[in-house]
Amino acid sequence: MNKRANWSIPYAIFLSIFVALPLLLIFVYAFRAPGGGFSFQNFVKFFNESEVINTFLYSIEIAAYNTALCMLLGYPAAYILSNNKLNKSAITIMLFVLPMSINALIRTLATVELFDILNVALGEGTLIFGMVYNFLPFMIYPIYNTLRKIDPSYYEAAQDLGASPFEIFTKVTFPLSVPGIQSGITMVFMPTISTFAISEFLTNNKIKLFGTIIQENINSSFWNYGSALSLIMLVIIGLTTILTGDGSSDSQKGEQSI
Amino acid sequence: MKDVIINIEHVSKQFGDKVVLDDINLQIKKGEFITFLGPSGCGKTTLLRIIGGFHLPTDGKVEMEGKDLLTLPPHKRPLNTVFQRYALFPHLDVYDNVAFGLKLKKEDNEDIAEKVTKVLRMVGMSDYEDRDVNSLSGGQQQRIAIARAIVNQPKILLLDEPLSALDLKMRKDMQIELKEMHQKLGITFIYVTHDQEEALTLSDTIVVMNEGKIQQIGTPEDIYNEPQNAFVADFIGESNILVGTMIEDRKVSFIGHEFACVDEGFEPNEAVDVVLRPEDIYIMNKLEGAQFTGVVKSCTFKGVHNEIFVETENGFELMIQDYNFFQPGNTVGLIIKPADIHVMKKDCLSxxxxxxxxxxxxxxxxxxxxxxxxxxxxxxxxxxxxxxxxxxxxxxxxxxxxxxxxxxxxxxxxxxxxxxxxxxxxxxxxxxxxxxxxxxxxxxxxxxxxxxxxxxxxx
CATH class of the missing domain: 2.40.50.140 (Nucleic acid-binding proteins)
Structure with missing residues (x-):
């Protein structure tokens, strides 16, 4: 083994203890009956509990709304921030990203207080508001990065070939920023399915999401069923990642100039 | 004048405090191959970008065929640009890159296909329609960039150092192709380069620029043979630039000798700069018949010719090009013919x-x-x-x-x-x-x- 390969040993140990082992445990627990022994019992239970399946579908729906809203709000924001003519200060991008550094739980609790003061009833509306508020920076940032990396000579070339400002956007800017949108979707859609804290606080536990159900099961020591639900979610996340074409691998596309 | 396509009057451009273009006046004729030549930072690219519409001048006017060009945004100007780094759209294949402008004009799909095929054949890139632009070599990308511009049938093609990213061999080939393309298309080419050889090879007219000012406008022959000032003489080709005195019409003194020349119209005893091209100094081993003599300091073989440095008896160093080899240390005879002495007015005396x-x-x-x-x-x-x-x-x-x-x-x-x-x-x-x-x-x-x-x- 050469020397450089040795450097990876600490990471390999870290990954095996904190990533591979827990995944393996989830996998093993999911296929075991509460009493012990190999079993599909947990999965059978999932497909027979319409309430859980409905929650699962509802979570996906909420996640889809959240992602769509984040994109609608985040893309123009990222576009303005990345444009030197519209945004001359580096502070504005910081203001957008700064909330990311405050704990999500604290922000959510603060939002609850805000709704309380404003006398807004907690429910689906406040849930989506909280989610968009929490996840918007994760949509803005990758799109902003991709837009920043687009060589301005593409805009000039498009302009030179007769494209109006609107056509430059639809035919050059937007297609070149797709990798950033993909990253943004991956970073917003996946975590929203599994989130539970936001739904718990911002709906006063009235609305349950799939993450809530997993959390309740684990909390009540239903380890095997909780693991099975986690595994199902992991598979769904994995599939979506493959389908959207994980942004990380192509997010540099805008950067390639020649 | 009828055959003027671009008229530039008193154009100046400042970026902040920095004056990039200083009172540029220029007329470009229809169908000519004109080159803006100068060292980096001389303002040549800025001038091209003003014509292309990517910069607005601080002052002055630019007209195309008698109509004001500056009020038109770039996408409405009847000209197209080949960018320095090509700027081919990475999300489109070769066909869609070339068809970009035509599609924006909402032309018929069949017409577009016909035009794209024709132009790709012209640049020697048929069969590349479906290729990803990132998979092409520099030279191939260059051809696509040219095809993408000329397919729109612009009246003027702007080229911003289009060959600078190519290797020497490729550059020479593309120079010939560009020249042929210019003849075939019959449109005006405005070309920007810092490579004087490229400019001399390609152009009908060269505009030599330095520090935001036009130094000289002329045919390649004019610029090479009759440089107007020391900058042009030094920048275009190799040259010996010497301090001289114009004794009277057709008589100039430099390096301690008097020479007959063909220049007139100077004040008696006016201080001047004298330019001698290295290939215009005759060097020989016999000393009789020579106008002056010198000692060979070095002689280096350069492929076609030898580059010889000679120190004259008065201590001046001259660069000479000759097909023959001269032994360093030997004393040689030197002759300069009147027509080969170029006398230039000095910009200033102190x-x-x-x-x-x-x-x-x-x-x-x-x-x-x-x-x-x-x-x-x-x-x-x-x-x-x-x-x-x-x-x-x-x-x-x-x-x-x-x-x-x-x-x-x-x-x-x-x-x-x-x-x-x-x-x-x-x-x-x-x-x-x-x-x-x-x-x-x-x-x-x-x-x-x-x-x-x-x-x-x-x-």
Whole structure:
């Protein structure tokens, strides 16, 4: 083994203890009956509990709304921030990203207080508001990065070939920023399915999401069923990642100039 | 005039405090291949971008076929650009890149296909329609970039150093192809390059630029054979630039000898610059019949010719190109024919600045205080300050001087260097020196009190 390969040993140990082992445990627990022994019992239970399946579908729906809203709000924001003519200060991008550094739980609790003061009833509306508020920076940032990396000579070339400002956007800017949108979707859609804290606080536990159900099961020591639900979610996340074409691998596309 | 396609009048451009273009006046004829030539930072690309619509001039007007061009945004101008780094759209394949402009014009799909196929055949890139542009080599990308521009049938094609990213062999091939393309299309090409050989090969007209000003406009032959000033002579091809005196019409003295020449219209005994192309000096081993003699310092084989450095009996160094080899150390005879001597007016004879007497024994110019003899002047007098080229001292340690700058241009004049120093305040100072400096060296400037000549400016 050469020397450089040795450097990876600490990471390999870290990954095996904190990533591979827990995944393996989830996998093993999911296929075991509460009493012990190999079993599909947990999965059978999932497909027979319409309430859980409905929650699962509802979570996906909420996640889809959240992602769509984040994109609608985040893309123009990222576009303005990345444009030197519209945004001359580096502070504005910081203001957008700064909330990311405050704990999500604290922000959510603060939002609850805000709704309380404003006398807004907690429910689906406040849930989506909280989610968009929490996840918007994760949509803005990758799109902003991709837009920043687009060589301005593409805009000039498009302009030179007769494209109006609107056509430059639809035919050059937007297609070149797709990798950033993909990253943004991956970073917003996946975590929203599994989130539970936001739904718990911002709906006063009235609305349950799939993450809530997993959390309740684990909390009540239903380890095997909780693991099975986690595994199902992991598979769904994995599939979506493959389908959207994980942004990380192509997010540099805008950067390639020649 | 009817055959003028672009008319540029008094165009200036500033970025902040920096003057990039200074009062440019230029007319471009329909169908010609015109090249903006100059070192980097001379403003050639800025001028092209003003025509293309990517910059607006601070001042002046640009007309195309008699109509104001500046009010049109770039996407409405009937011209197309080939960008320096091609700027091919990475998300589109070759076909869609080339068809981009036609699709925007909402042309019929069949027409587009026909035109794209035709233009790709013209640039030798048929069968590449479906290729990803990132998979193409530099030369191939270059062809696609040209195809993408000319498929729109522009009246003018702008090319911004299009060959600079290619290797030498490829560059030579593309030069020939560009020239052929220009003849075939019959449209106006406006080309920007810093490569003088490329400009001489391709152009019908060359516009030599330096520091935001046009130095000379002419055919490649004019520019090479009759450079108007030392900058052009030095920038285009190799040359010996020497200090001379015009004794009378058709008689000039330099390197300690008098020569017959063909230039007229100078004042008697006017100081001039003399340009000799290295291939125009005749060198021979026999000394009789020679106008003057010299000793061969070095002789280097350069492929087609030998490059010979000869020191004349008066200590001037000349560069000569000849097919024959001459043994270093040998004394050789030299002849210069009258028609090969190019006499140029000097830009200026000494450094001249406006200044003010700020105290007894002190004059301020170039934002710097200098000691000097102020007898006969009063504090507050506006004065004209003259400093001879050879009286300016350059110092390595710029801390030792109040006036600092950098070497912006170097000219070797046979037995000394003529330097242009750009000061921190942006002013220019000319210096004759025997010391060797490199371009962009930072220097301190010192002028002795007795070398400062003052003349009063009458209010």
């Amino acid at each position: 450094n001249r600045f406006e200044g003010e007497i700020t105290a007894e024994g002190e004059v301020t110019f170039l934002d710097t205080i200098f000691d000097c003899d102020t007898t006969g002047f009063e504090v507050g007098d506006k004065v004209c300050v003259d400093v001879a080229f050879e009286k300016v001292d350059l110092l390595d340690h710029k801390e030792d001087s109040d006036l600092r700058g950098f070497v912006s241009f170097i000219l070797y004049k046979g037995n000394h260097y003529h330097l242009t120093i750009t000061t921190e305040g942006g002013a220019k100072l000319f210096v004759n020196t025997n010391d060797v400096w490199d371009k962009l060296d930072t220097v301190g400037v010192n002028i002795n009190a007795e070398d400062i000549r003052l003349t009063k400016i009458e209010a």
